[in-house]
Amino acid sequence: MDLKLRDKKDCKYDAVSLGEVMLRFDPGEGRIRTAREFKVWEGGGEYNVIRGLRRCFGMNTAVITAFADNEVGHLVEDFILQGGVDTSLINWKKTDGIGRECRNGLNFVERGFGIRGALSVSDRANTAISQATDKDFDFDYVFGELGVRWFHTGGIYAALSEQSAETVVKAIKTAKKYGTIVSYDLNYRASMWSAIGGQKKAQEVNKEIAKYVDVMIGNEEDFTACLGFEIEGNDANLKELNIEGYKKMIDEAAKVYPNFKVVATTLRTVKTATVNDWSALCWADGQIFKAKDYKGLEILDRVGGGDSFASGLVYGLMTTGDAAKAVEYGTAHGALAMTTPGDTTMATCAEVEAIMGGAGARVKR
Numbered sequence: 001m002d003l004k005l006r007d008k009k010d011c012k013y014d015a016v017s018l019g020e021v022m023l024r025f026d027p028g029e030g031r032i033r034t035a036r037e038f039k040v041w042e043g044g045g046e047y048n049v050i051r052g053l054r055r056c057f058g059m060n061t062a063v064i065t066a067f068a069d070n071e072v073g074h075l076v077e078d079f080i081l082q083g084g085v086d087t088s089l090i091n092w093k094k095t096d097g098i099g100r101e102c103r104n105g106l107n108f109v110e111r112g113f114g115i116r117g118a119l120s121v122s123d124r125a126n127t128a129i130s131q132a133t134d135k136d137f138d139f140d141y142v143f144g145e146l147g148v149r150w151f152h153t154g155g156i157y158a159a160l161s162e163q164s165a166e167t168v169v170k171a172i173k174t175a176k177k178y179g180t181i182v183s184y185d186l187n188y189r190a191s192m193w194s195a196i197g198g199q200k201k202a203q204e205v206n207k208e209i210a211k212y213v214d215v216m217i218g219n220e221e222d223f224t225a226c227l228g229f230e231i232e233g234n235d236a237n238l239k240e241l242n243i244e245g246y247k248k249m250i251d252e253a254a255k256v257y258p259n260f261k262v263v264a265t266t267l268r269t270v271k272t273a274t275v276n277d278w279s280a281l282c283w284a285d286g287q288i289f290k291a292k293d294y295k296g297l298e299i300l301d302r303v304g305g306g307d308s309f310a311s312g313l314v315y316g317l318m319t320t321g322d323a324a325k326a327v328e329y330g331t332a333h334g335a336l337a338m339t340t341p342g343d344t345t346m347a348t349c350a351e352v353e354a355i356m357g358g359a360g361a362r363v364k365r
């Protein structure tokens, strides 16, 4: 397929994302409520994708976000710098000494084990990025003057505030004006919508945004929660997924939104917190491609698996133009990213391609 990507020579960046980046607090094998120590990393649904494109796939990427200009903000910046993502598009907001004016988001996440599921508790109200409006960013400069081949954003950022949803639409429209391909990960988080109108509001916002998206990405529940597409034949707890139902849903989504050039969904069934079945589907040019099944995949930390799927998919689409290959890049990268702690990938492109080719886990020395 030809996505008609902008020429590399006209663009400073291969990919740019817009969204919140939080400080992730990880209690390791323990629990949040009894932790005495946390490891910290950075993470954010939209950011993780371009972090993966940079660190695993060697692309040139930047993040558009906002931080409160204090020590915590600069710690998150330090992580971003370590990941190789360009920080020059970050908006630094003045704050008072206690974060009353604005603050930086914190995200406590325990990984879960066996019968105990992963648990995420974010502390992110009133953050700099949730307060930001489209006036805080110069999208014409980013997409017009600097040039960007791919723009990624998503439903976590859109859920932060009225103005963040408006900023998404503004950014996407500007990106498209300059010929940038736009991907959007629906990433439904019930906790983020509960106080601002629940699923009804989530659908209202996401249905409006969907009209402008080229590559729509979601997980096994996102298309229903965010866009109202029902999937036939699933059991209520998503213990068994009906692949035919997903194929029908994707066909339907592509009809309702003729602007979609690619639609992709991950397919995860949770056997236990540490053992999942994992795969994905991808629609392009009227055809649906299913990635290979990773049955009984052993997981160390599932958070960010979907984002690493997205970055593998985007890399595959950008470099091969072959949706069947791209969905394999996505699932292999997502699978590998879930074998290590933290929200972001620690895999290499060579490892991803080896897994795609059926490599096993024998020791290398």
Ligand SMILES: O=C(O)C(=O)C[C@H](O)[C@H](O)CO
Pocket: 043, 044, 045, 046, 048, 107, 120, 122, 156, 187, 189, 303, 304, 305, 306, 307, 343
């Ligand atoms: O959960 C969120 O809101 C985050 O952005 C943190 C994680 O990085 C994200 O969930 C991974 O998709």
